[in-house]
Amino acid sequence: GAVVSQHPSRVICKSGTSVKIECRSLDFQATTMFWYRQFPKQSLMLMATSNEGSKATYEQGVEKDKFLINHASLTLSTLTVTSAHPEDSSFYICSALTVPIIDTQYFGPGTRLTVL
Amino acid sequence: AQTVTQSQPEMSVQEAETVTLSCTYDTSENNYYLFWYKQPPSRQMILVIRQEAYKQQNATENRFSVNFQKAAKSFSLKISDSQLGDTAMYFCAFMKHDYNQGGKLIFGQGTELSVKP
Numbered sequence: 084g085a086v087v088s089q090h091p092s093r094v095i096c097k098s099g100t101s102v103k104i105e106c107r108s109l110d111f112q113a114t115t116m117f118w119y120r121q122f123p124k125q126s127l128m129l130m131a132t133s134n135e136g137s138k139a140t141y142e143q144g145v146e147k148d149k150f151l152i153n154h155a156s157l158t159l160s161t162l163t164v165t166s167a168h169p170e171d172s173s174f175y176i177c178s179a180l181t182v183p184i185i186d187t188q189y190f191g192p193g194t195r196l197t198v199l
Numbered sequence: 200a201q202t203v204t205q206s207q208p209e210m211s212v213q214e215a216e217t218v219t220l221s222c223t224y225d226t227s228e229n230n231y232y233l234f235w236y237k238q239p240p241s242r243q244m245i246l247v248i249r250q251e252a253y254k255q256q257n258a259t260e261n262r263f264s265v266n267f268q269k270a271a272k273s274f275s276l277k278i279s280d281s282q283l284g285d286t287a288m289y290f291c292a293f294m295k296h297d298y299n300q301g302g303k304l305i306f307g308q309g310t311e312l313s314v315k316p
Binding site: 121124125126127129132148156163178180185187188190192193 | 232249304
């Protein structure tokens with residue numbers, strides 16, 4: 084089956100620094116990737132949708148300058164949390180799919196970000 | 200806008216018993232997909248079952264089956280012969296059938312299921 088990886092799985096950083104999270108589709112071409120944020124015991128909140136080669140579409144309330152998303156190739160999308168603060172600490176999950184098979188979305192294992 | 204509601208934050212069931220998780224949704228769309236995802240303690244999201252709205256027949260996957268009531272906008276998940284490995288957070292999700300939207304999922308709040316030995 085299709086596999087999506089995320090790196091790193093855990094990251095701890097100091098307040099004010101930037102952190103980059105990678106999401107890779109290992110055995111298929113991901114035309115669309117999604118980034119979610121999840122707080123403990125809560126649901127997944129969609130942050131943005133990225134299509135290869137174009138700018139990401141952010142959900143309402145998500146700061147574009149804070150969460151930079153790049154989808155430079157059909158197998159890689161990155162999320163950069165800029166000038167991270169403790170309130171950015173969360174679990175970040177990516178998922179990927181290939182158009183036109185839009186009913187099958189493959190999830191990465193997630194990245195736990197802790198900002199001190 | 201579409202919404203998905205799971206009204207049971209927590210549920211528990213004895214091993215080998217049957218449990219049903221509830222989900223309702225609101226949409227004006229006619230073509231869409233519904234999903235149940237499982238998130239075990241590892242936090243890896245796992246697809247449990249998928250239902251296309253145009254299909255009247257309820258989807259089944261081994262011990263997992265759904266009761267899809269399109270008019271009532273209800274999509275419940277039944278787990279038969281519950282196993283300890285079924286312990287997880289379960290999310291109901293909605294997706295509009297729109298290639299332009301690229302398959303955006305809308306999740307419910309989740310139901311935390313505990314299977315007790």
